[in-house]
Amino acid sequence: MGYVIPFFEFGNYFLYSILVGHIALQFVPEDRKPKSKIAKPFLLLSTLGIIIFTLGPILQTIYYFKDGVGLGLAIRTVFIDFQVGKAWIFIGFLATFLWMALQLNASKYLQALLILLMILGVGYSSHVASLSFWTGLISHSLHFLLVTLWTGILIHVAWLSKENTDWGKFLRWFTPLALVSLIIIFISGFILMVFMVEPKDYVKAWVLPYGQMLLLKHISILPVLVFAIINGILVRKTILIHSFNPLPWIRGESIFLFIIFYITAVMGTLSPPHEIEFTLKSEGPSRWVEWLLGKNITTTLNTHFLTNFQSVLLIVISIHFLIMILISFKKVKPLLGVFMGLCFIVVLYIGMMFSLYI
Incomplete structure (x- = not known):
């Protein structure tokens, strides 16, 4: 079950992004966006897919309790008493109306209202909302909305649109939108993280599977930032060189967002380490960390961040990979940029692990 649920979660993020991106682009004038090639049946299937993929956390919860209570x-208990079950009923109800709205080409304002209410349902079902209702509801909903908005527009533009468009007009409004979204995503993400892992325990959490995914997620954000900077620079280049095609670079940015989606999906299946030491005793450490460091981890009391020659060397090498993304832009080789971004994630991650003193 633990291996299946992440795919449900990833599918949920992806389908929400498709729908949010489609609805958001309806509010953009035709001359400021590329023409999308997405078919209506795919949009309709996306709404139905959300109903199915939202079942992931519910199935996980039922699987957890079934041996104890049947x-x-x-x-019955999960659907009636648990927030995740109530949220699924709410989201499924609204998704059905959204399907009808898309089928009948209803007002874009109605479509926007329905998808916003569905996102509030996602926020309501979040773990943080169960700990602090209003803070969790608002922070998670806002975080989820802006992530799917940013990613959804990128998916439509990078993978589902025609290339013959005025990219300068598109990038002139999308770059500021992405920047504002990024700032709010960081703020709301930090609020959500504090409920899961206290900042003082951030490094200690690395010995746990949840902490591993959290570290990988944060590392993976850095290549996204570099690609966002590159795509911001493209605004000026497309103005000077109208024949320049920024599409491969926009696709590169979306690839790293997909990676973050999957990491986040895996995190949703793991126990948040509110108490690091208790979680370690009850669920055990990450086997990967034990293998990488060659140690049996039984406590985190003395765990802290301590650099050494190996870790510093790897961190320096990872920074070079990050710089190579910018160099690949100068050489107009987006595929090389994506490869360098992946190398950066792997090398910096290993460097951080070698800095973990236990």
């Missing part, structure tokens, strides 16, 4: 009682 399958029937577990199903």
Whole structure:
């Protein structure tokens, strides 16, 4: 079950992004966006797909309780008493109306209202909302909305549009939107993280599977920032050189966002380490960390960040990979930039692990 649920979560992020991007682009004038090639049946299937993929956390919860109370009682309890079950009913109800709105080409304002209410349902079902309702609801909903908005527009533009468009007009409004979204995503993401892992325990959490995914997520954000900077520079270049095609670079940015989506999906299946030491005792450490460091981890009391020659060397090398992304832009080789971004994630991650003193 633990290996299947991340794919449900990833599918959920992806389909929400498709719908949010489609609805958001309806509010953009035709001459300031590329023409999308997405078919209506795919949009309709996306709404139905959300109903199915949102079942992921519910199935995980039912699977957890079924041996103790029985399958029937577990199903009834999850759907009636748990926030995640109530949210699924709410989202499924709205997704059905959104399907009808898309099928009948209803007002874009109605479509926007329905998708916003569905996103509030996602925020309501979040773990943070169960700890602090209003803070969790608002922070998670806002975080989810802006991530899917940013990614959704990129998906439509990078993978589902025609190339013969005025990219300068598109990038002139999208770059500021991405920048504002990024700032709010960072703020809301930090608020959500504090409920999961206290900042003082951030490094200690690395010995746990959840902490590993959190570290990988944060590392993976850096190549996204570099590609966002490159795409911001493209605004000026497209003005000077109208024949320049920024599409491969926009696709590169979307690839790293997909990586972050999957990491976030995996995090959703893991226990948040509110108490690091208790979580370590009850669920055990990350086997990967034990293998990488060659140690049996039984406590985090003395765990802290301590650099050494190996870790510093790897961190320096990772920075070079990050710089190579910018150099690949100068050489007009977007595929090389994506490869360098992947190398950066791997090398910096290993460097951070070698800095983990236990």
